[in-house]
Amino acid sequence: MPMLAKDIEKLILESFPDAKIKIDDLRGDGDHYAAYIETKAFIGLNRVKQHQMVYKALKGKMGNELHALALNTSVPK
């Protein structure tokens, strides 16, 4: 079941209010996204931990409604 980019963004912002987010719908099918997320919350964490935090923010949707979300996480420069 596809998910809208704005719904992904909303969930991420709920957990990381300061986040800079850019979401691309890679195939235009609402099912394959790439997201760039930059937030202070990631400071000092390795990539696995950063992605785990994003998956938590998505409340179990990743791997279910959301089939593919390529993540690129970063801390503010």
Add this chain to the structure above:
Amino acid sequence: MEDSIKVKITDLIDKNEVMLFMKGTPNMPQCGFSAAVVGILNHLGVEFNSTNVLQDDNIREGIKEFSDWPTIPQLYVKKEFVGGCDIIREMHENGELIQLLNEKNIEINQS
């Protein structure tokens, strides 16, 4: 997760220095993300073992809980969870993967 599944997963990770939980087999991956990680490991000439989560639903769901990671593939190197497809790809591109394999004394036979 049942204890028996946890034991099975722990056993796979303990006994195989480079362990990939994937969909399908290295010769016949059943998913593009699994195929991508197999491609990178083959490109680096790293010996690895894999398990096909599509053949065992307990492992498929168990490994997600075990790693606190919602997707397959998942790569473990010497018992450490390294990441899924995005992370492996990124680490391959920026050289971190080779660095990690070197640090962990995993043989690389890049052709």
